[in-house]
Amino acid sequence: MSAAASPRGWDLPADLDKDPARIPDPATTAVPQGLRSEIESQMASYPDARSAALPALEAAQRVHGWCSPEAIAQVACVMGVTPASLDAVATFYDMLETEPVGEHSVYVCTNISCSLRGADELHAAIRAAADGDPAFNVRAFECLGACDIAPMASIDGVYVGPLTIADVPQLLDDVRAGRDVLPDKQLIRRSCADPEASA
């Protein structure tokens, strides 16, 4: 979707003649049942139901692929808030997508510790290899909290590293085939660096 077709963003002029969007009417807003019950159970777990905004948007993004106007309207309807209040939230957080994106997120950490070990080159290589494949959402990301496996990336939430440019084809193939991504390089399987920890 082009920027012009997307009704959001600081740089776009607001239509001041239009009435402000109200809380979507439950009678006319269809919400998938699974999404509705997930949002309602999130709302019930906080003293103030509005605290559920982030988990609710995350759930809607899982259903719709991004925080589309339709996704926002559905969350707003269930939570009983205006779409604008959720728009404000969605545009603040890096993991909430306000444009359509590929299904598989590839966050490549390019912050200081990773870049000292070649993250910028890695990011360029992944971008180039995934270029033209609409299944991927490749992004340079701020510190992901895994500098011990620098340079690294998070593939749909799975941390892998240290990566070399030679790992890139395998990485993308694993995602395409729905396999466990680079099993030998997953952070979750790594031992603590401190020798005292296993003593």
Place this chain on the structure above:
Amino acid sequence: MKALLFDRIDEPGLNTLAVYESRGGYQSLRRALQMTPDGVLKELEASGLRGRGGAGFAMGKKVSFLPHGSLEKYLVCNADESEPGTFKDRELMQKTPHMLIEGLIIASYAAGTACSFIYIRGEYVQQADILDAALAEARDAGYVGERILGSEHSLSLVVHRGAGAYICGEETGLLDSLEGKRGNPRLKPPFPANQGLYQGPTLINNVETLATVPAIIRMSGAEYAKLGTETSTGTKLVSISGHVQRPGNYEIELGIPSREIIYDLAGGPPDGRTVKCWFPGGSSAPVLTAEDLDVPYDFDSLAKAGSMLGSGAIIVVDDSTPILDVAMKVAKFYSHESCGKCTPCREGTNWTVRMLERIDCGKASPMDLEIMASVQDHIIGHCLCVLGDAMAMPIGSMIAKFRDEFEAHMEHQRLRAPAPSGAVA
């Protein structure tokens, strides 16, 4: 030194309740519930434990700031570990989540809170899943919920996932985010201890701080205080990364020479390279140089050396990297993460990036370096939170300590750059 937090942390299944209990897990909670809340608080105060998230504030004192009485009070664990270079809480939550949950329950008992949250950064998907599973086990075992282990103390606990914003690690930004809003920091005072989550008194502690609590109850505060130095007691998890041969998390006793961490534990820079500069406490800390390697690694010694222990994240940069590259990475990060609420931070981080780019493309003069330094001075202390300061401090320190290199880079790039059209020769 015997490891406290990292004690056999790679034991298979330690993330499950059965294994954690088999090695004495939740015994500290049982002991704490036999004591009075004030008795627990006294142990925390006696331990001298200082917050492990960045500010290093005395944990016991923080608990004691919460008003007494039957108010709606909250305990929030800050697990939004986003400071560049920091990854210690990740290892704790992934491998020994029950240690955090046990510490959190004990702290809630001391503070008199019945409602608690763990705010974990959204990127830690696997760790949040592990925490959720551990929490379900703890609930089933009666450690979390109504009348814990038959005592008068009750506690609810929710694992709340963020969605990617550095500023949500700032405690008031975190509170707004937890209330379902943009993570903008709040004006202080009122401090969260008086008016925090949902306007109620709120205690906010880092993961490592809370995970240390069971050990303090087990050993007694006085015994714990014998570790480390007089004003920096105990052990500390240090995340070390960048140009070292064995990056990772290490548990150290506070006060050991920094050189021991960088060289003996992490193996130092690759062969043939030397340390150019290092961040002792995340990318927000002013950089130190090779001359500072013998500074003891504790809160006060690092402050005296002109930097800070921060989150306990050492980032080592060796002599192969231009200082301008380091400055650019740091400035771009804070510019991206500034929430935009305060002008000095929003504009200052952006202009610093642009001035660094001018240096790199040969359009800068030495005066620009003065302007850049003055921008840093004008950010510090002039915003609601310290995000802007967190850029200004390291950038300011780089300009002060590597001025010659900045000037040489500037001159080199200026000579290479094409003369602007119409310029007078």
